[in-house]
Amino acid sequence: MANERNDLVDRLQYLALRLVAMLMHCWPVNANLQIARVLGDILYFLDRKHRQRCLANLQRSFPELSEPQRRRLARQSMREIFMLGMEVLFTTRLIRLNTWSRYLRFENFQPVIQLLLRGQGVILLTAHYGNFEVLNYAMSVLGFPNVGIARPLDNPYISQWLFGLRQMHGGRIIAKKGATDEVVQVMEQKAAVGFVADQNAGAKGVFVDFFGRKASTYKSIGLLAMQYQVPVVIGSARRVNDRFEFVIGVQDIIQPADWSNEDNPLHYITQRYTKAIEDFIRIDPGQYWWMHRRWKSRPRGEAPEAYD
Numbered sequence: 001m002a003n004e005r006n007d008l009v010d011r012l013q014y015l016a017l018r019l020v021a022m023l024m025h026c027w028p029v030n031a032n033l034q035i036a037r038v039l040g041d042i043l044y045f046l047d048r049k050h051r052q053r054c055l056a057n058l059q060r061s062f063p064e065l066s067e068p069q070r071r072r073l074a075r076q077s078m079r080e081i082f083m084l085g086m087e088v089l090f091t092t093r094l095i096r097l098n099t100w101s102r103y104l105r106f107e108n109f110q111p112v113i114q115l116l117l118r119g120q121g122v123i124l125l126t127a128h129y130g131n132f133e134v135l136n137y138a139m140s141v142l143g144f145p146n147v148g149i150a151r152p153l154d155n156p157y158i159s160q161w162l163f164g165l166r167q168m169h170g171g172r173i174i175a176k177k178g179a180t181d182e183v184v185q186v187m188e189q190k191a192a193v194g195f196v197a198d199q200n201a202g203a204k205g206v207f208v209d210f211f212g213r214k215a216s217t218y219k220s221i222g223l224l225a226m227q228y229q230v231p232v233v234i235g236s237a238r239r240v241n242d243r244f245e246f247v248i249g250v251q252d253i254i255q256p257a258d259w260s261n262e263d264n265p266l267h268y269i270t271q272r273y274t275k276a277i278e279d280f281i282r283i284d285p286g287q288y289w290w291m292h293r294r295w296k297s298r299p300r301g302e303a304p305e306a307y308d
Contacts, residue, residue, distance in 0.1 A: 014157035040079025076286030146192035
């Protein structure tokens, strides 16, 4: 049973965060990102548990790399949390209809625009890589509002504030717990819904290959695509040169015709979008959150991995 929260502490935490956010806006965003990287370095040196998990996941995923190379990637990965948090505070201020082109560059995006304009429904997927938060917001700014799935933060005041930032310009965030009914409504309205699709799904998930190992992956995305016969778009927002600049690219688009003749369409869809996620992570592995317990669940009969 979860511990009862202290409302006063929650309010004080919220006030402290708002004060910090106000102070951060006294300096340019890229100067603040330098501070975020320092905080990430401190976390890397002090947090042995997550450092070891990063290194173990990297060793299994990139056995060809040297130990110094993996340590550099693990350190970069742990910076990502602070950099993303800093960028969230600046996104609504910097990315507007008349300024977005200073910070965003789109690659292979024309097919996605065509899908969105058809109004036939689409599933948008990304991973905990680069600035995954900017995708939903940028699309809403450009006139393509979509629905994202996210877990509310434990502090309700901070969660409400951050959700409000993310939902400016028409986008909508659905709380992950109990989201099924709302997602179904979105699909029936033939709108766009987005998922961060690289989380461990437990023993009941679909096991597919991810960096050479089986990873349990949620069935819901593939089942939605099959039920509503909508395309699945896999893309990312990769940070450029550790600055508030991003390349928003599309790695793959899975059309209903692609799985129509497959013996196991659910496995096909899940494996294909997982492979697309792996492909864009390989472009800059340090931008992925390697501290996640992505391989925690193992197929029946396989021993758990250390640090997972």
